[in-house]
Amino acid sequence: MPNIKSAMKRVKVNKVKAANNKATRSNLKTMLKKADAAVAENASDKEAAIRLAIKKVDQAAAKGLIHKNKAARKKSQLAKKLNG
Template structure:
């Protein structure tokens, strides 16, 4: 345990930020999984699901939760999968 006041504060701030990042990453994974499932089952709302997933990926990238190349790769994979299912 830290003894210095600023170090104590950093522990609290880190805990708060870690919890927020964990929740956002979990939600991101859920949205992407939902989009993949919608494409696999050829659901009627698959375009909306992919659009929502891409938006959430962009938000995660903007907040620094994932690298921009990782975000681009995930968006591309979703788009390719959606286009293959439409063809």
């Protein structure tokens, strides 16, 4: 445990940020799975599911949780599933 006040604060802040990042990543994975399931079932709301998944991918990339190239790749894969 750190002794310096600013280091103690950093530990707390890092813990909170790690929890937020984990939640956002988990939500992203869930949305990607839901989009895949909607495409596999040929559901009527597959376009909405893919649009939501693309939104979550963009948000994760903006926060730096995933690399921008990975985000572009995921978005391309989702669009291909929708159109092809």
